[in-house]
Amino acid sequence: MGLLLSLLSACSSTPEQEPVVAEPEASIASPEIEEEEAEAPTRPFPADSFHDLLVAEFAVRRNRYDLALGNYLQQAHQTRDPGVTARATRLAQFLGADKATLDAAQLWVELEPDNAEAQYTTATMLAKNQRPLEALDHMTTVLEQGGSTNFAAIAASTLSMPEATRNAAEARIDSLLVTYPDNTQLLTSKALLVQQRGEPEAALDIIREVLEIDDQDLHAVVVEARLLQQLNRVDEAYVRLEKVVASNPNNRRLRLQYARMLMAKDIAKAKQQFEILLSYSPRDPDLLLSLGLISKETQQSDDAKIYFQRLLNTGNRTTEANFYLGQLAEQDQDWEAAIDYYQQIPPGTDFLAATNRIVSIYATQGRIDTAAEYLQGLRQQYPEHSVRLYLLESELLLKNGRTEQAHALLTEALLISPDQPSLLYARSMLSERLDKLDLMEQDLLKIIAQDTNNATALNALGYVLANRSERLDEAYDYITRALAAKPGDPAIQDSLGWVEYRRGNLDKALTLLQAAYQSFPDHEVAAHLGEVLWQSGDQKGAIKIWEGGLKRRPDSPIIQETMERLVPAETPAK
Structure with a gap:
């Protein structure tokens, strides 16, 4: 034994x-x-x-x-x-x-x-x-x-919990404070709970009671700084933390809080503080990531590469390291290195973003077929991501003028996933471009059958019917259902204004389109509003709206088509 x-x-x-x-x-x-x-x-x-x-x-x-x-x-x-x-x-x-x-x-x-x-x-x-x-x-x-004790940790654990739990915890803390009125842990807990209740001034008073009892309570100093920041007394918080950090140079938690606060005021000084922290823990992944991002943000690309590479070498947070190294390689137009970094990112948070960057690089080089083959390979390797990968490939083909090919690809995808709303919606939009209106309607109705309040599908179907058919009452019904599902949405207001215009209700149309344009001055809304103004007799107002739309989107086909159709050739531009 x-x-x-x-x-x-x-x-x-x-x-x-x-x-x-x-x-x-x-x-x-x-x-x-x-x-x-x-x-x-x-x-x-x-x-x-x-x-x-x-x-x-x-x-x-x-x-x-x-x-x-x-x-x-x-x-x-x-x-x-x-x-x-x-x-x-x-x-x-x-x-x-x-x-x-x-x-x-x-x-x-x-x-x-x-x-x-x-x-x-x-x-x-x-x-x-x-x-x-x-x-x-x-x-x-x-x-x-x-x-x-560490009552503050318990109080902190309640902050994301239901109000009843927080109230019960605060009542328990209050009862303990009757017996232990000068206990700094209990007072700090009380301050955190009061802050969560939306009373930062009262919380600050309590945390300063803690500091009167023990001016070396560093956790209380951090809480005080955060409360000052919340109260927009930022300079006061900086001065306070700077002095305390100077007095406690080896306290890493204080320095970390100071560094984070400096990010909003003096990023170069924040970087210095993070570098001091890194000298204590050279392989800390969070510090390496922070320094890499600061360096990238301040255009110090060489420093950023060093920090991200060091992060990669730790074996932690490798997804972020590879993604940012890929971005830096793109900035240097080192396309091969960028692709290599992006390809190291496994399925997860940044997988699709990295895949999109690889596809974009190939497309920039004119290697459309290579990009498509790459996406096809990923679909075989990661079938659980096939829907998004099909959509990426269809977007690639569409951007490069291969509309029929993109439509065929989505049809192939729907044979595998026939009820997938994203695929149905994407094909419906391409069907409308290719004048396959029956198929477009079929796909949108299938989405609506699955989700009767799908505002996107309802609005799309209503708008196309209003724009490309005489089924105006049906169009109006779909669009009003969409607006009920998503009140105040400017794109749906635009559609409703357009169908009212097609039904001959110019005043209603004008009110709806002006509201839509005010919150969302898109070139399509500008085209519609300008047309209603023109037909209402306000030609100068119409031209002003169209010109404003063209400033935002000079190549807008819908504004150009509308002006060509309505504005006589001899009419001056202004």
């Missing part, structure tokens, strides 16, 4: 972690608690438990933390030994295994209810798992025992 105790004692110092710079608003890390020497259990472990614990200890020594944690958790529940349970809790916390940490910590509290570390860890894990009211029970126990 002595060998096992020796091994368990050796485990008490878990491997060092790199310092975390980007701490949450209220840290929920466990306080530093000196570990006591493991005491010999009052009863011997069974042989199988001894074996599993021995395996766990050797697994720790070989960095097989997953195996070690599994064994420790199992034996914690099997032996119900406080020492084993404490070890399981600490190892789970070190690994960031929140569910396992909470499981082990709750068992630890059951076995040693007077252990402050067990209570504290349980409280922080419950808060992290969106169970703040239970967390308050355990943190209150730590407070009553005279231990270090």
Whole structure:
């Protein structure tokens, strides 16, 4: 048994972690608690438990933390030994295994209810798992025992929760403040909850009470700065943080907050602060990304490339690193390098954006078929993204004058996904261009059958019927349904104004089109409004609107067609 105790004692110092710079608003890390020497259990472990614990200890020594944690958790529940349970809790916390940490910590509290570390860890894990009211029970126990607390973390965990939960938490904090009126943790928690309630001035008064009690409470300083920023007292916040950072140059959390605040005022100075932080943690991915983006924003491309490449080398946030390196390569017109970076981005957040950039580069080079083949290959490799990839290819073909080919491609896609609304809508728009109005109507009606309030499909069908048929009552019905689904939408107001014009209601048409043009001065709306003004006898007003539309879109075909149709050749432009 002595060998096992020796091994368990050796485990008490878990491997060092790199310092975390980007701490949450209220840290929920466990306080530093000196570990006591493991005491010999009052009863011997069974042989199988001894074996599993021995395996766990050797697994720790070989960095097989997953195996070690599994064994420790199992034996914690099997032996119900406080020492084993404490070890399981600490190892789970070190690994960031929140569910396992909470499981082990709750068992630890059951076995040693007077252990402050067990209570504290349980409280922080419950808060992290969106169970703040239970967390308050355990943190209150730590407070009553005279231990270090972190009520602010619990308060912070309620900020995105329902109002009833926040109110209940605040009531609990208020009751504790009756007994502990000068407790800075409780006061900070109260300030956070008051701020969330929309009372920043009152929250600032409370946080300044904290600073009167303890002017070295750095978390309170950060909260104060954020409140000043919220109250638009930005200069005051800068001065305050600058002084505190100067007095506490090694406090990374303060410096990080200062750097973030400087981003809105002095980006060069913000970069200096981020560089200082990076000197403490040279492989911190968040800092490398921030510095890369700052450098890119300030046109310091060489610096940006260095930071993004360093980020790539960490193996973290590689998607962002590759995407921004691709953009920088595009700026340098290094098309091959840009494509290579974009191709490293797997399906996820930036996958489609990167794919679009690759397609755009190929198109710029006139390699339309290469771009199409690339998209076809991706569809085979990632069938779950096939719909968006079909749409990208159809857009590529359409932009390059291959309308029939794009229409055929969408028809192929609809054989695979016959009810997909995006594909149906895209084909309907191409069908209208190709005068296949029956197919256009069929596709839009299919969308509407699936979603009777689909404003986009209703408006599109109504507008085409109003513009290219005499089915004006049907058009009016579709468009009014669209406007009911999306009130105030200027594009739908434009359609309704146009159908009113086609029905001969010039006054209604003019009112609707003027409202649409005021909020959305698009060239198509300008064409329609100008035509209604012209037919109402206000030719000068019509020409003024058309000229304004042409300034925004000089090549507008609809304005040019409208003017050619209505304005006599001898009429002066102005």
